[in-house]
Amino acid sequence: MKESIEERIDRLEASGIIDLHFDLPMDLYEKRDRKNLLEAEFLSELDAGNIGAVGVAIYIEDRYLPETALRVALDQIARLYTETAASQRFAICKSYHEIQKAREAGRIGLLITMEGVEPLGTDLDLLRVFYELGVRSIGLTHARSNAVGHGGAFAATGSSPDGLTSFGRDLVRECERLSVIIDLAHINPAGFNEILSITTKPPIVSHTNVRRYYDIERNISDAQIKMIGERRGVIGVNSVLVSPREDESTMDRYIDHIEYIANLIGIDGVGIGFDFFEFIYRQWPESRQKELAAKFTTPHFIPDLRNHAHARNLTRRLIERGFSDRQIMKILRNNWLRIFEELL
Numbered sequence: 001m002k003e004s005i006e007e008r009i010d011r012l013e014a015s016g017i018i019d020l021h022f023d024l025p026m027d028l029y030e031k032r033d034r035k036n037l038l039e040a041e042f043l044s045e046l047d048a049g050n051i052g053a054v055g056v057a058i059y060i061e062d063r064y065l066p067e068t069a070l071r072v073a074l075d076q077i078a079r080l081y082t083e084t085a086a087s088q089r090f091a092i093c094k095s096y097h098e099i100q101k102a103r104e105a106g107r108i109g110l111l112i113t114m115e116g117v118e119p120l121g122t123d124l125d126l127l128r129v130f131y132e133l134g135v136r137s138i139g140l141t142h143a144r145s146n147a148v149g150h151g152g153a154f155a156a157t158g159s160s161p162d163g164l165t166s167f168g169r170d171l172v173r174e175c176e177r178l179s180v181i182i183d184l185a186h187i188n189p190a191g192f193n194e195i196l197s198i199t200t201k202p203p204i205v206s207h208t209n210v211r212r213y214y215d216i217e218r219n220i221s222d223a224q225i226k227m228i229g230e231r232r233g234v235i236g237v238n239s240v241l242v243s244p245r246e247d248e249s250t251m252d253r254y255i256d257h258i259e260y261i262a263n264l265i266g267i268d269g270v271g272i273g274f275d276f277f278e279f280i281y282r283q284w285p286e287s288r289q290k291e292l293a294a295k296f297t298t299p300h301f302i303p304d305l306r307n308h309a310h311a312r313n314l315t316r317r318l319i320e321r322g323f324s325d326r327q328i329m330k331i332l333r334n335n336w337l338r339i340f341e342e343l344l
């Protein structure tokens with residue numbers, strides 16, 4: 001009997017999709033007066049989308065900088081541990097083996113990541129502390145500058161011409177020594193080049209888009225994509241910056257980004273970094289949404305790819321566009337797994 005498309009989706013997603021960027025800790029922290037938030041607000045969408053593992057990013061909003069950055073980061077991690085301990089369906093994972101084991105046990109693996117190293121201040125010893133707490137992937141900056149370097153501009157030009165500070169270089173070397181994955185999402189072009197010049201392991205870009213379709217320095221150029229490919233790294237495709245135009249922010253354009261990267265460096269170089277944050281954005285007052293638009297850009301959420309429950313729509317469309325089973329499984333899971341197996 002011929003396999004239906006829905007059966008084929010089930011089979012391709014059976015091992016669980018890996019999404020390497022989700023702003024979960026910040027939401028858990030802001031709602032710290034509530035219990036069992038993971039199960040109450042996130043589990044049903046994650047299950048509906050067959051999500052097997054998620055990179056959950058410690059991120060510190062401007063209003064906490066600089067004094068309380070460290071405390072808020074620790075509190076975000078504390079919330080992850082408390083919430084995970086209260087549920088049979090989640091597990092904090094620190095290694096490739098633990099990610100595999102979580103799936104076998106029917107749990108969703110949470111890989112703790114950091115988006116911007118503001119919590120460390122200028123204290124390299126704290127990197128070791130966060131490592132012990134489970135942080136396994138670090139992006140040096142968000143859009144702003146900090147003690148290690150500069151974020152890429154949400155414009156075609158205008159990022160700082162400077163690379164890393166000497167503290168930034170020390171931090172990168174220490175990440176590589178500890179086997180913390182170095183995430184090049186958000187870093188400015190000069191910092192991007194410098195990180196690659198002082199490291200040897202495969203780099204990742206957890207959530208980004210190609211400049212071919214959205215030409216801002218926060219996204220990545222063809223030359224940058226090729227540099228990642230040469231080092232056998234993986235680029236996670238972001239769902240919220242696929243186009244500056246709302247009418248072009250579609251599932252097909254999302255897949256165009258996947259295809260574009262695969263055409264440049266091969267299918268082994270592309271994965272998923274959805275960056276779903278509509279749930280946070282919708283909680284903000286209009287004034288704050290306007291602030292985001294003025295500072296960065298107005299995010300355009302893809303109608304049928306707005307949250308984890310929609311991941312199935314992506315798999316279906318990949319099939320319709322002619323991607324093979326092997327290619328789809330690499331995009332959805334196996335490329336990230338290869339990085340984890342090699343580095344964690």
Ligand SMILES: [Zn+2]
Pocket residue numbers: 115185186207
């Ligand atoms: Zn980001």
